[in-house]
Amino acid sequence: MASTEFQSLQGMSDLYAPEIYLWRMIEERARTLFNSYGYEELRTPSLEKLSVFKRSIGDTTDVVQKEMYAFKDRGGRELALRPEGTAGTIRHLAGRGEEGLNARVFYMAPMFRCERPQAGRKRQFHQVGVEATGEPNPLADAECIALQQNLLEVWGLTDSTIKINSRGTKEDQKLIAENLQRLLEPSRSSLCEDCQRRMDENVLRVIDCKNPKCKEIAATLPEMRSFMTKESQDYLNTVIETLSKMGVVVEYDRSLVRGLDYYVHTVWEITHGALGAQNAIAGGGRYEIALGKKGIPGVGFAMGIERVITALEACGITADQFVPEGGTWLISLGEAALAENMKLARELRNKGVRCGMELAAKSMKAQMRKANREGAEKVIIRGEDELTKGTVIVKNMEEGSQEEMNLEDIVRNS
RNA sequence: GUGAUUGUAGCUCAGUUGGUUAGAGCGCCUGGUUGUGGUCCAGGAGGCCGCGGGUUCGAGUCCCGUCUUUCACCCCA
Numbered sequence: 426m427a428s429t430e431f432q433s434l435q436g437m438s439d440l441y442a443p444e445i446y447l448w449r450m451i452e453e454r455a456r457t458l459f460n461s462y463g464y465e466e467l468r469t470p471s472l473e474k475l476s477v478f479k480r481s482i483g484d485t486t487d488v489v490q491k492e493m494y495a496f497k498d499r500g501g502r503e504l505a506l507r508p509e510g511t512a513g514t515i516r517h518l519a520g521r522g523e524e525g526l527n528a529r530v531f532y533m534a535p536m537f538r539c540e541r542p543q544a545g546r547k548r549q550f551h552q553v554g555v556e557a558t559g560e561p562n563p564l565a566d567a568e569c570i571a572l573q574q575n576l577l578e579v580w581g582l583t584d585s586t587i588k589i590n591s592r593g594t595k596e597d598q599k600l601i602a603e604n605l606q607r608l609l610e611p612s613r614s615s616l617c618e619d620c621q622r623r624m625d626e627n628v629l630r631v632i633d634c635k636n637p638k639c640k641e642i643a644a645t646l647p648e649m650r651s652f653m654t655k656e657s658q659d660y661l662n663t664v665i666e667t668l669s670k671m672g673v674v675v676e677y678d679r680s681l682v683r684g685l686d687y688y689v690h691t692v693w694e695i696t697h698g699a700l701g702a703q704n705a706i707a708g709g710g711r712y713e714i715a716l717g718k719k720g721i722p723g724v725g726f727a728m729g730i731e732r733v734i735t736a737l738e739a740c741g742i743t744a745d746q747f748v749p750e751g752g753t754w755l756i757s758l759g760e761a762a763l764a765e766n767m768k769l770a771r772e773l774r775n776k777g778v779r780c781g782m783e784l785a786a787k788s789m790k791a792q793m794r795k796a797n798r799e800g801a802e803k804v805i806i807r808g809e810d811e812l813t814k815g816t817v818i819v820k821n822m823e824e825g826s827q828e829e830m831n832l833e834d835i836v837r838n839s
Numbered sequence: 840g841u842g843a844u845u846g847u848a849g850c851u852c853a854g855u856u857g858g859u860u861a862g863a864g865c866g867c868c869u870g871g872u873u874g875u876g877g878u879c880c881a882g883g884a885g886g887c888c889g890c891g892g893g894u895u896c897g898a899g900u901c902c903c904g905u906c907u908u909u910c911a912c913c914c915c916a
Contacts, residue, residue, distance in 0.1 A: 429890060429906055487914045491840070509916080536916080541840080543910055552916060619913070630914095684915065694916095705916060729916030758874055789874050797876040808874060822876070 436540075436548030446747035447734060452533055454579045455553050459531045462572050464555055467530040469513040471537070475503040481512040481714045483686025485626060492538040506537035510554045510727055511687070511712070518558055519716045526721065531555040533730075545703035545732045554727035561722055563663035566691040566711055567671065569724045570664075573695070573707060574673045581742050582697070582733065585706065587674070589693040590681035591661040592629070593653040595713065598689070601652045602628045612642050629682045648679045657690065664691050687712040691724070697732075699739030706732040751800030752779030753839075756792045758808030766807055769817075769836070776839050797822065805835065 433439055440448060456466070475495050482489050488508050495505040507513050510532050518525035533553040542548060555572065557565055570587065577585055592598055605628045613621060617636040624631060632643050650658055668675050675693070683692045692710035700706065709726025737743075755770055757763040766782050773780045781799060783792050789806075796804050806818040806827075817835055820827035 432889085432907065435907065492914075538915075540914075541912095542908085543912095546915080550916070554916090702911065703915075708916060727916060732916060756875085788869090790876080791869085793876040795876085801876090804876080806875075810874090818875090820875075825876085827875085 434548065436542035436546075438547065438549075443744040443748050445744075446749075447737070447742075447744035448730070450747045451553070451580060451730060451733065455531075455533065455576060458572070458576055458579055459555065462529070462568075464529045464531045464557075467514060467517060467532050468534065469507075469510075469517055469532070471506055471535065472504055473507060473513055473516065475505045477516050478505055478508065478512045480716070481515055481687055482509065486684060486686060488538070488685070492540050494537050494539050507534075508538045509536055509685075510534060510552055511556060511714070511725060514554075514556045514725075515558075515714045515716060515721050515723070518556070519719060519721055525558065527559050529555070529557045543703070544701040545729070545735060547731055551730040552727045553730060554725060556723050556725035558721060558723035561660070561690060561711060563660050563691070564667060566664045566724050567667035567673075569709065569726060570668060570675065570693060571671050571673050573709065573726050573728070576728070577695070580733065580737060581740060582737055583740055584699075585695050585697045585736065586676055587693060587695050588678035588681050589661075589665065589675045589691065590678050591650055591653070591657060591664075591690050592682065592688055592692055592710075593650070593657040594689055597653040597657050598629075601649050604652050605629070605631065605646065608646055609642070615642060630684065633680045633682045643680060650679075660690055683708060683710060685710075685712075687714045689713050693726075695728075697736040697739070699736050700732060703732065705729075706736055749779060751802050752781065753803045753805060754792075754796035754799060754801035755780065755782035756789065756796065756804055756806045757782065757786070758789060758806070760786060761809070761812055762807040765812060766805075769805070769807075769832070772836050773839050776836075778839050 459466070475493075478493065479489055484490075493505045493508050495503065498504055514530060514532065518528050518530070521528070531554065533551065535549050535551050537549055539548060540546060553576075555569065557569060559565060570589070574587065593601060606624060609616070609624055609628070609631060613624065615638060616624070616631065617634065617639050620631045620634050620636065620639050623634075629649075631639060632646070632649070634640065634643065650661060665675060665677065678694075681692060681694055683694065688710040690711040693708070694705050695707040696704045697706050698704070707726055707728035709724070711724040712722070714721045714723070753773060755766045757766045763784075763786055770780050770782055781801070783795060793804070801822055804820040804822055806820065811817055811829075815832050816829050817832055818827055819830050819835060
């Protein structure tokens, strides 16, 4: 692998066989499930105006401030590669007027964040996500979480945990922030450096700090929901109860906050033990995204495919289980047979048979070895004798048995 | 952005205190007499020792830089 000439960029990798077959399984099953929930696919550009992300993700978030690939194009326009899928989706839906306010879309696409790579973190990574726009409705949130749980199920992922909490409405959040700041002020000096900064910038994040001391202090605080209106509390309760009736197990987590500014009400996260430090395979929540004069309300989630794959592999689900069967291999003895097999291969392929052959005259032994390595189930041998008789020899590679058949029959029955 | 860590054949890795033509296993190729794979046997091909500088009579081994790998922090999927 040596030369830098052939290296991809840091944190960006090429995907190819056999791993690609696991990706395809994930994508195919996701599409099928989304279809059954009535979601349509949306493909937005990878590149957007920088402002699209600034206004919806939040100007002060780390994602916007220090993780985006942002640059000016030749015309001096400020652009950025998308760091997540919601902003572009909402930008699109907002442009569709009335129908955009009540839409269900999904996407599966690469995202870009200029961070130092580590376990479960790449600079180009992939997310599968959905967005359902519409006025706040706890049933919509519950359905969205149920869909996500369903997705894990069809992929075969087990042992994951869904944690859920509420941040309340924007008004609730103001109140929560004021209260938390007031309650934390006396212990300010005991908090870690980051949290002292967070206290002013984004108090909510103090609650989910991993620092043991901060955790201790956070534990003495009342739950966030205690500062919310009755309506907001009921909203959360309805989500949880609905899910419970649907048979979806979720875990209320009072310290779950999540980092993006646009979240209101329900937020959730799915974690898996196999992942290491970045143990979240998915995150989601209800949001209210300001766009122009309008605020677009909706609910959605995003799952990191790379992380899902790590978790799947821990569950014993690996790419080699999804590589295609070996199919048929044609063996040609002599130039005449080689030419005839080109024609036969085409006929078989037109019938959907996965079919391969050596494109140069080689010894029988070499061709058989190749067929074996390719995992061929069936081998079709043709030489001078068979050409004159209009037959082929069909060999079953697993059993080692073989028989002579008419050429027409093998094409017809394939 | 901060702190560690890695880089030798297609793959997994050896390579002693710097010292001749850099090794192994697996894989690959060709054979083991007529047109039959997986096992076995024999032979063979394949290496800017990540890249660029430096020290030295001499560097895969030491020093500096750079790119990359892996991991953690911050943050997120």
